[in-house]
Amino acid sequence: MTVTLADVAARARVSPATVSRVLNGNYPVAASTRERVLRAVDDLDYVLNGPASSLAAATSDLVGILVNDIADPFFGIMAGAAQTEIGGPGDGSGRAGGEKLAVVCNTGGSPARELTYLTLLQRQRAAAVILTGGAVEDPAHQAAMAAKLAKLADAGTRVVLCGRPPLPEGEAVVAALAFDNRGGGRRLTEHLLTLGHRRIGYVAGPVERTTTRHRLEGHRDAMAAAGLYGDDTTTEGRLANARDEDRLTVHGPYDRRSGYDATLELLRREPEVTAIVAANDTVALGASAAIRDRGLRIPEDISVAGFDDLPFSVDAVPALTTVRLPLFEAGARAGRLAMGKETPPPGGIATIAAELMVRGSTAPPRK
């Protein structure tokens, strides 16, 4: 029924070993023999049995890319970039020689699914795994992840982090490419402060996500440095500041709906807000909609800012002030790292700069 290596060997009048070597190209085979084998492969329409091959060789050509939300271009762009580096050009002959199978796995942000996918990938003896985007900070989960990754690395799977902070003990990992979320967040808020804003609302991402925390910390660093939230360091002062921070921060998922709802909430809590900083561009879009539905103008009445600089942000009206993350470049680099085509940065850790993009959605507050 199905064609096997042995069939090809018979037709080419060579041993199975020779066919295998022709196909893998890691052993000298005379040109004439090779040609005969290749013709037999074509004639018989032979397709390698992946499982058998992986079993015998104890490795597979699977590369897994884990993303938190596949419907979010933030991940799509990174994953796509990584795939271009991993998949190779593809010759269309259907022969697929030397290709790796780059596949993306959607965790939906669930720690359990993240672990499950890792196990599944481990089962397949994946050649490499790329983890993208923020991590969940729950200690139990972090420990489980670290253990799992260590085991993967042990089994020869290359592990690369992309847009995710390094592990506590990062030995298991080939490389970690971390975005400068904190710095980006800080510069964004500094921009707003420079424009003269003082009461700034913050629509944050889900709690316990590193991305969320880092961006928020950047924001608060800037606020604190400006003496906002007060620099009253007495116990009472600190409490008051904390209350202030909390009042002006709302957490929610990274989607437009959350941005919409949170902004309405912020507006209710503090009508005097003159700017809203969103956890990312998608959230910013929802925030903008809420502001407009409230009958307010952007940026005249309220400034809005996002994060990521996704492609649609420049088309928002007005164009969104945001922080650009080089998602494509980072994804591509992660792909190369996973393939061993690029040497890891010193220490295995690289921080990727975030660039402030000032556009029309931010302006000085009205007097």
Added chain:
Amino acid sequence: MTVTLADVAARARVSPATVSRVLNGNYPVAASTRERVLRAVDDLDYVLNGPASSLAAATSDLVGILVNDIADPFFGIMAGAAQTEIGGPGDGSGRAGGEKLAVVCNTGGSPARELTYLTLLQRQRAAAVILTGGAVEDPAHQAAMAAKLAKLADAGTRVVLCGRPPLPEGEAVVAALAFDNRGGGRRLTEHLLTLGHRRIGYVAGPVERTTTRHRLEGHRDAMAAAGLYGDDTTTEGRLANARDEDRLTVHGPYDRRSGYDATLELLRREPEVTAIVAANDTVALGASAAIRDRGLRIPEDISVAGFDDLPFSVDAVPALTTVRLPLFEAGARAGRLAMGKETPPPGGIATIAAELMVRGSTAPPRK
């Protein structure tokens, strides 16, 4: 080094066969034995060797989802929905029992890569394959695809089409869920005609893509039915109509940049245009930017419409008139079909309705 079935068997003091049966749960095993085995599995931190298992059982738990552009939420939404049906909830125990590994593969719209991925999936003896989105209409490629899919089906892989028209001879396929692109396109243009528009520009997708052709045909059907492009059926008249159609149509990729450039081109060719229909929402966003950069207002000077109703479309300013496709539902259904959890529609073909969403970006043309 690595733990094998035999190690588990030894520790549980049973035969490897018994361990295998406990893990696969398709053979009676006494409760006490099962428990002993399970404990041994946990103690040893055993992870099944996927390749070995697939080799012996001649099937794998891989399910491939092919998408044209992973950075496009159009595909992300479908793929994510399909994955939720396939991956199961995941128990977080890391045991990953009975799970399928749903993976998405990004073809980038390239026929060669599409074929390559199919070969790679065939190699892995994938349990199922879901093809999403429009197909390329090149006859050679179509034939190659049909052959490849037939071979996959032959090998026991379930093939499901989602948002893609059925194959010429669809026997190889479990089911085809096709969007009513033509009907949606027609109703969208009828809406514009009803508003009073007569000179309507069309920013189409890439040529040779089924999606592109169907949406465009819907548009032209509506135009023709309204007597636009003339109903002159003489040879000369037909030629004139065709020229008119071509002058008001520009093709390009499904991205914002293409929408921007094409709209500028359309405006140059025919300054009297009162509406622009875009191939999809992303393109519509680019088109809107171009219109605004030209100093024109939407919808007062020019109406704009998209297709797909992606989440961001409602947040555009003004909100985008578009055609809603139930992407999530379709993806989920494709996932269930791929898992054999749902019986295929009669004839294996289902057409999925497209619903017109009238919003602020379209209005009657100025007198």
Added chain:
DNA sequence: TACCGCATAGAAAGCGCTTGCTACGGCTGT
């Protein structure tokens, strides 16, 4: 009491490939 059948466990034969080792010419070097 003797027999049959069911429930459960084990033995062993592969699944299709990779790869270390061996075998065999013909060439080169002295």
Added chain:
DNA sequence: ACAGCCGTAGCAAGCGCTTTCTATGCGGTA
């Protein structure tokens, strides 16, 4: 002219699992 090599090809032993077939022990029944 002979030894030693290099370049190729084949042999055969697994890789770790699934599954068919067989073995065993037990309870129930005649």
